[in-house]
Amino acid sequence: MYIKPPEIPRHILAAQALDVRTPASHLFKEKIRIRAANLLSGYKGENVMHYQLQFLPEDDFLIFHYIRLSDEYKHFQIDYLLLSRWFYLIIEVKNIYDNISFDDLGQAYRKIDNNVEVFTNPVEQISLQHRRLLSWLSTFDFPSVPIEKIVVYSRDDTYLRNLTNDKNISDIVMHRDKVLSKIDSLIDKHQTARVSKQQLLDLSRHILNEHVPEKMTA
Structure with missing residues (x-):
């Protein structure tokens, strides 16, 4: 069940508006254009994941798109956060071609x-998100729950190469079509419920209350 469904964040809309308003002759026009295009491309990649995630059991998962939380190091952002009574899952989405x-x-x-x-490196990126989410949860004394993480490339035409056959990369990095089977394997791995439904709902409300949208720049 979506608690925070996909929608274009305000800072992306602001970047697009700034691009439209900036004349072609402006010194920073190209920089502004590229930033707006990159932000929109990233969102489109994240939005593609909505198709896969809608097939998850609605009563078992609470899904958040674009969560930005504060910690002692300022803010950290998660593309998708899935909460269940058995485990949590961080998903980092990449929309890169070729x-x-x-x-x-x-x-x-x-x-x-x-x-x-x-x-x-998205593996290092999501590992840091994992570390910061663990710390954030402990700050508010929420029960300890296993946190899994995956990096998903959303385009069909992206060719992934693990040059050293690193098992950590093989376990974490994947195409979008593999996401559901990966989540199924995590369901099989985590059979013990760690929190009650009420605790999960309490955490969901807290996450929504603590979400800090990125400030608009236009």
């Missing part, structure tokens, strides 16, 4: 012809 390779130096990059574009 190919993505993961090497033995912990780098994630795309190579097209002779050009190499390096990206933030």
Whole structure:
């Protein structure tokens, strides 16, 4: 069941509005245009996940799209957060075309012809989100529940390469079509309920109350 369904965040709408209002002759027009396009592309990738997640048992999962929480290090953002009585799941969504390779130096990059574009390593990114969510939950004395994490590439034409056959990458990184089977395996893995339905609802309300939308820049 969606507690916070997908919708375009206000800061993305603001970035688009700023792009429209900025004349082509402006010194920073290209930078503004690229930022607006990248933000919208990221949202479209996240929105694709809605199709897969709607097939989950409605009574078993509470689903949040775009959660931004405060901690001692300012804020951290989660694309999708799934809560159940048995485990929680963080989903980081990437909308990148062509190919993505993961090497033995912990780098994630795309190579097209002779050009190499390096990206933030999503495995390290989601591991940090995992750490910060654990700390955030403990701050408010919520019961301890296993937290799983996956990185999902939302485009059908993205070719993923795990160059070193790193098991951690194979377990965490996947295409969107694998998400439901992955969640099924997590359901099989976590058979013991850790919280009551009421505790889960209390946590859901708290997350909504603590959500801090990114400020509009326009």
